[in-house]
Amino acid sequence: MTFVETHTGRNDLPTRDFSWMVDASAKRFRIHTQAYVGEDVYKAELERIFERTWTYVAHESEIPTPNEYVTSYIGDQPVIAVRDREGVVRVLINRCVHRGAALCREAKGKTRAFICPYHGWSYDTSGKLVGITDRNIAGGYDEDFDAPEGLYRVPKVDIYRGFIFANLDPDAGPLLDHLGRARDIIDLKLNMSPVGEIRLVSKPYSVRYKGNWKFQAENIVDQYHFLFVHSPFSKLQTKYGESTGDFGVHKAGKSHAERRNTRYHGDTYGCSQGHGLAFQPESDPENLKQGHFAEHFARLSEKYDEEMLCRIGGKCAAAIFPNLGMIHHQIRTWRPLGPDLTEVTVYPYELVGLDDELNAGMLRSQERFYGPSGYGMPDDVDIFSQNTEGLRGRAVEWLILERGIGSDVETENGDFRGLPASEACQRGLWRKWASAMKGIEQ
Ligand code: FES
Ligand SMILES: [Fe+2]
Structure with a gap:
């Protein structure tokens, strides 16, 4: 298992067309009520808009030095925007790969490792899994346990004048084109x-x-x-x-x-x-x-x-x-x-x-x-x-x-x-x- 291959949520993307909810022509521009209130519309927006568009997650001045982080969101998905030990800005899904607990609960901070509050698995600030508690005891994990490499890394991260944007779509075009x-x-x-x-x-x-x-x-x-x-x-x-x-x-x-x-x-x-x-x-x-x-x-x-x-x-x-x-x-x-x-x-x-x-x-x-x-x-x-x-x-x-x-x-x-x-x-x-x-x- 690698850092980025686990993103399969899009497979159940509904195929319904909602574009008729914008009735536009040269002189006409009307929006249907359902575009604001529909549960199905909302669910489709999360997948078709928020998982496919560059979204703003944090500003560099919030994480000026290595190992500083802020928690944020892409759509409704929790993320950690962090400057890792090497100074690279990464955006990680804030979810422990073990059994899914929200890993980091602070809005902002500085740490050398994120430690899961549930069973204590630990990750360095690049997202790499560095520790599994009680790994080798009886009833623990076998020698050949296929351990994940780490947290899910949002595949596209780019920065414009300090504004950190991330995109869950690995095939997304350049940030500057989006801006x-x-x-x-x-x-x-x-x-x-x-x-x-x-x-x-x-x-x-x-x-x-x-x-x-x-x-x-x-x-x-x-x-x-x-x-x-x-x-x-x-x-x-x-x-x-x-x-x-x-x-x-x-x-x-x-x-x-x-x-x-x-x-x-x-x-x-x-x-x-x-x-x-x-x-x-x-x-x-x-x-x-x-x-x-x-x-x-x-x-x-x-x-x-x-x-x-x-x-x-x-x-x-x-x-x-x-x-x-x-x-x-x-x-x-x-x-x-x-x-x-x-x-x-x-x-x-x-x-x-x-x-x-x-x-x-x-x-x-x-x-x-x-x-x-x-x-x-x-x-x-x-x-x-x-x-x-x-x-x-x-x-x-x-x-x-x-x-x-x-x-x-x-x-x-x-x-x-x-x-x-x-x-x-x-x-x-x-x-x-x-x-x-x-x-x-x-
Ligand atoms: S859910 Fe994180 S260590 Fe178990
Ligand atoms: Fe206003």
């Missing part, structure tokens, strides 16, 4: 740091909601909902401005119309890989010369021209298919736990090389909107549960995702560029979903 235009968002976010790096240091914040994982993937790049779901926050912005949030860099606008115009600018993309991207460059370079970040932007201007500086200093967000979000100064992941249960985890990050005071300020800003008592995240989580409640009304079969469809423009690489007020981002997710959810020949 495509989503790299622009990662680059813009990281290039805000003087040295182009981020570091995850705060403890993450996790929340579960009673709803499908795709609600979160759609929402993180949904400009449309903000002024409605977050209307109490929006009213506070009117009263107090953005001075407590982004240090005065972003102007919220005083009236509803002004705030709407602030949100609806820039470009959105629905990418062929399923990503939704929203770019909102700063429209007035003078704004970058004000606020707490003024000095920082002045230094960055030695490296970047004005257009790029406005892109870096503006806002942008991404839903990187299938499980990674980027918004504000945070990495966000979502983990499917069932058709109507999802866990979201928010990891605020520091910009390496930035003054502590600015990093601390951005953390406070995170807490204001995304924290447990923040103004924003609880609103979103609540609306996801409300969506689930609404979808019980099965007498209505289809949801409408056509906003701005007439203004979508297909680009040379197969992405669709949309207007900022449109639902182009969400259509990108669903186009990819439909192609992944076609029946697969056995």
